[in-house]
Amino acid sequence: MKGIIFNIIEEFIGENWGEEKYEEILGLCPLHTKEPFVGPGTYPDSDLISIVEKAAEILEISVPDVLRAAGKFMFPKLVEKFPQFIALHKHPKDFLVTIDSVIHVEVKKLYRDAETPRFQFTSPAPNKLAFDYQSKRKFCALVEGMLDGVAEHYKMPIQYHQTKCTHKGDTDCHFELQFGSRA
Numbered sequence: 666m667k668g669i670i671f672n673i674i675e676e677f678i679g680e681n682w683g684e685e686k687y688e689e690i691l692g693l694c695p696l697h698t699k700e701p702f703v704g705p706g707t708y709p710d711s712d713l714i715s716i717v718e719k720a721a722e723i724l725e726i727s728v729p730d731v732l733r734a735a736g737k738f739m740f741p742k743l744v745e746k747f748p749q750f751i752a753l754h755k756h757p758k759d760f761l762v763t764i765d766s767v768i769h770v771e772v773k774k775l776y777r778d779a780e781t782p783r784f785q786f787t788s789p790a791p792n793k794l795a796f797d798y799q800s801k802r803k804f805c806a807l808v809e810g811m812l813d814g815v816a817e818h819y820k821m822p823i824q825y826h827q828t829k830c831t832h833k834g835d836t837d838c839h840f841e842l843q844f845g846s847r848a
């Protein structure tokens with residue numbers, strides 16, 4: 666996983682619970698990485714998972730809740746760093762369908778060793794969207810948080826629910842979305 670994601674997780678914990686809490690969490694993690702995480706670096710997924718699991722334990726919240734809150738925090742940070750990916754899209758649906766075919770493709774050009782998740786979209790109705798999320802990291806709760814971030818960015822409610830989940834034994838996670846209104 667790229668350092669940029671580790672850095673945003675650090676910011677997320679630091680801004681919400683304080684830098685000292687982040688350092689405490691980090692100190693308790695069995696990390697493979699000994700040096701500081703830097704944006705363009707690539708680090709083991711297991712280090713990120715350790716940090717998230719330890720944060721959940723210390724902060725007394727569930728791992729999915731940490732990932733959901735981190736995803737919501739992460740989205741505006743990514744937009745700040747890569748404003749070009751959102752600028753052209755006036756509706757969250759138009760934006761979301763570009764995650765796999767444009768955004769993560771560009772991310773992989775920028776960071777050759779990035780391993781972005783796979784999304785496959787279908788459009789059952791003008792105000793609806795469905796997709797499958799596939800990743801060995803099984804971060805569907807992070808996807809949920811990102812969707813909350815997208816809704817906030819566009820100031821449009823997005824209702825979502827997962828009808829399949831790898832954590833329940835399915836081969837991928839299936840999301841069904843409904844947008845508040847479509848102008």
Ligand code: HEM
Nearest residue numbers: 666667743744747750779780781782800802804807808811
């Ligand atoms: C400006 C928009 C976005 C940018 C620049 C961006 C960029 C990135 C980057 C750099 C990574 C790390 C990949 C790696 O280290 O291997 C990543 C991972 C990820 N992205 Fe995006 N992303 C964007 C939007 C989204 C959106 C809207 C979603 C979902 C609704 C999403 C879902 C994810 C997830 C779940 C991961 C974690 C890795 C995994 O699940 O395997 N991204 N993204």
